[in-house]
Amino acid sequence: MSAGLERRYRWLLACYPAEHRRVYGDEMLGVLLAGAREKQRYPGLHETVDLLLTAVRLRVRRAGAGLRDSRWTDAVAVLGVLAPVVLLAKHLRPVTDYLGWALRVDDPLPFAVAPTGWLRVAGWAAVTVAVLCGWRLVAAAGAWAGVLGEVVVLTRSDPTQTAVTIPIWWSLALALIVAVTLSFSSGGRGVVVLGWRRVALFGAAAAVAAGTAAVEPLLGTGGGGGHDIFVFALVDGRWVRPTALLAYAVAALAVVVVVAGLAPPVRRRVLALLAPMVTLLAVVQLELGSSSGGVLPVYAGPAQRPFMAATPLLVLLAGLAVLRRHERAGQGSSA
Amino acid sequence: MTETNLGETGFLVLTALAGEAQHGYGMIEDIRRISDGQVRLHAGTLYAVLDRLRKAGLVDVDREEVVQSRLRRYYRLTALGAQRLAAESERLRRHAKVAHQRLNDTRLAFGTGTAPAFGTGTA
Numbered sequence: 001m002s003a004g005l006e007r008r009y010r011w012l013l014a015c016y017p018a019e020h021r022r023v024y025g026d027e028m029l030g031v032l033l034a035g036a037r038e039k040q041r042y043p044g045l046h047e048t049v050d051l052l053l054t055a056v057r058l059r060v061r062r063a064g065a066g067l068r069d070s071r072w073t074d075a076v077a078v079l080g081v082l083a084p085v086v087l088l089a090k091h092l093r094p095v096t097d098y099l100g101w102a103l104r105v106d107d108p109l110p111f112a113v114a115p116t117g118w119l120r121v122a123g124w125a126a127v128t129v130a131v132l133c134g135w136r137l138v139a140a141a142g143a144w145a146g147v148l149g150e151v152v153v154l155t156r157s158d159p160t161q162t163a164v165t166i167p168i169w170w171s172l173a174l175a176l177i178v179a180v181t182l183s184f185s186s187g188g189r190g191v192v193v194l195g196w197r198r199v200a201l202f203g204a205a206a207a208v209a210a211g212t213a214a215v216e217p218l219l220g221t222g223g224g225g226g227h228d229i230f231v232f233a234l235v236d237g238r239w240v241r242p243t244a245l246l247a248y249a250v251a252a253l254a255v256v257v258v259v260a261g262l263a264p265p266v267r268r269r270v271l272a273l274l275a276p277m278v279t280l281l282a283v284v285q286l287e288l289g290s291s292s293g294g295v296l297p298v299y300a301g302p303a304q305r306p307f308m309a310a311t312p313l314l315v316l317l318a319g320l321a322v323l324r325r326h327e328r329a330g331q332g333s334s335a
Numbered sequence: 336m337t338e339t340n341l342g343e344t345g346f347l348v349l350t351a352l353a354g355e356a357q358h359g360y361g362m363i364e365d366i367r368r369i370s371d372g373q374v375r376l377h378a379g380t381l382y383a384v385l386d387r388l389r390k391a392g393l394v395d396v397d398r399e400e401v402v403q404s405r406l407r408r409y410y411r412l413t414a415l416g417a418q419r420l421a422a423e424s425e426r427l428r429r430h431a432k433v434a435h436q437r438l439n440d441t442r443l444a445f446g447t448g449t450a451p452a453f454g455t456g457t458a
Contacts (some may be wrong), residue, residue, distance in 0.1 A: 024382045030405040031359040031378045047377045054379030 002041050005165055009043060012210040014074030015055035018064055051234065071155060073185065074193045075269030078262065080181040081190035082202060082270075082276075084128045088192070089173055089206035091120035100214030110271050116153060120171075123149065127178070132199070143179035169308060174277055198258045205254035212247045216240050268326070272319035276312030283311055341423055344384050345439075349393060349420040351410060356397035356411040385410065393419055416443060 009032045013025055034045065043051070098113045123146050148170040189200035190197055259267055341349075351357060351365040363376050384386040388394045393416035412420065 020382075020386065024386065026406040027359055027408050028378045028382050030361065030407060031381070033405075034360040035363070035378070045341045047379070050377035050380040058383060320387075 002039075004041055005043070006128075009033070012043060012048060012051045012055075012162070015052060016333035017055075017058055019056055019062075050111045069104050071265040072269055074189065074263075074266045075192035075273060076181045077185040078193050078266065078270050079190075079273050080113045080139075080178065080185045081131055081173060081194060082258075082274075084124055085133055085137070085145075085203055085206045087171065087178065088124040088128050089210040090171065090174075091117065091124055095121055096210055097217065097331060099211040100217030107317065112146065116149075117148065120146070127279065130189060131182070136182060136188070140179060140182035145176060147172065147179050170277075170280055173280060173312065177257045177273075177277065193262070195261075198261055201254050202258045205251040205258070208247050208251040208254075212244045212251075215244045222231060230241045265327075268323055272316070274334065276316045279315045280308065280312045283308065307332065308309050340407075342384075343374070344376065344380060345393075346420070346423055348381070348384055348388060349416055349423075352394060353408055353410040353420055355418065356409040358407045358409050362410070367372075388416070392416070398418060398456070 006029070009029055012019060013028060016025070032043070035047075094117050123142060127139050127142040127146065130136075130142060151220050154169075154172060194202075259270060262270060347366045347369060348362060350369055351362045354365075356421035357365060359378065359381055363378075365380060366376055368373055379380070385394065389396075389410075392413055394410050396414050400407045
């Protein structure tokens with residue numbers, strides 16, 4: 001048998017979880033080489049498939065065991081409370097924007113909140129209430145209905161199906177996370193872990209973030225007249241930007257206080273789970289969404305879609321790797 | 336480990352170890368003989384099953400050797416493993432007996448010839 005065969009077996013064995021490799025790696029290599037033919041250079045198809053499938057199965061089993069870890073279940077439960085509030089705040093922004101203009105302009109407005117916008121607000125408000133009341137199944141069903149709704153909107157938003165509106169993508173991703181977390185977390189646990197005061201503080205932060213959409217219509221100068229949409233685009237004022245930034249800073253500070261108050265192992269897991277969404281939002285807001293200036297719908301082309309799908313996944317994997325390394329280092333130093 | 340989790344592979348591994356302590360490659364070859372060549376285990380599956388059986392306390396490491404500078408570990412059946420294998424064998428024997436009995440009845444009912452002597456309870 002060749003050294004190349006042993007090397008290739010080692011590559012395949014590298015797919016196994018480290019713990020399994022540590023206990024059985026040498027033995028498995030010995031068994032694989034003992035079963036090899038005289039001049040065999042490559043692993044056989046069946047044994048390759050067997051090795052890879054078993055490695056995947058073991059990893060999935062380990063991940064499942066990890067999710068039964070109370071630190072993970074608490075983190076998922078916390079996310080199940082915070083994420084619907086974030087979605088509600090996001091969908092409230094067009095409403096507060098509209099209400100701001102309605103207060104500012106006496107004439108009838110030339111635009112309105114779309115029916116789907118009102119539906120989103122009502123739906124996620126209902127999910128949030130259900131979460132806070134500990135009605136997990138109702139909340140999960142509502143979240144899955146929200147996911148379905150976003151998928152319907154997504155498929156209907158572009159008849160050619162060659163482009164995807166970026167803000168919908170973000171909403172869909174977060175809605176999916178909410179639906180999954182609510183499906184697997186225990187009802188009411190998130191509120192218990194967070195405590196009502198932190199839940200209220202996070203709700204206030206979300207309300208402030210949603211309210212910033214009304215800053216421009218209420219504080220801007222140069223606007224007025226409801227018959228020409230371009231008038232609104234001209235609205236500006238020296239207080240608009242500082243006020244909006246201040247509101248965002250207050251909201252961000254409140255979120256930091258909420259997350260910082262969690263037990264460190266739960267906090268680290270919440271951050272690892274939130275990181276992909278924050279990254280996706282940053283990509284949408286800072287990079288892909290910048291071309292429209294926030295006025296026109298932005299489309300993700302075929303080249304952007306894999307990037308948008310891969311980025312959160314890579315951030316999640318990186319976050320989990322950092323978490324594992326951090327906790328192993330902590331165990332090592334305390335041992 | 337619950338009874339439903341043993342599976343055919345687990346049952347065969349326990350059966351292989353019921354005779355004597357064996358190392359991984361020995362078990363693969365033995366299981367092939369036990370199953371008349373029907374079951375050809377690969378290393379990935381074998382060690383996943385062994386890990387499961389060890390954690391359930393049904394098998395344990397008997398001894399370790401170094402052969403050609405490689406670790407060779409022999410596994411043996413534990414008392415719990417022997418008890419579990421006996422229970423599983425009895426369960427399968429009962430099921431097989433019922434299956435054979437019903438097959439015999441079916442053949443007689445359809446007049447497809449003399450039924451073989453299934454279900455004698457001596458398995």
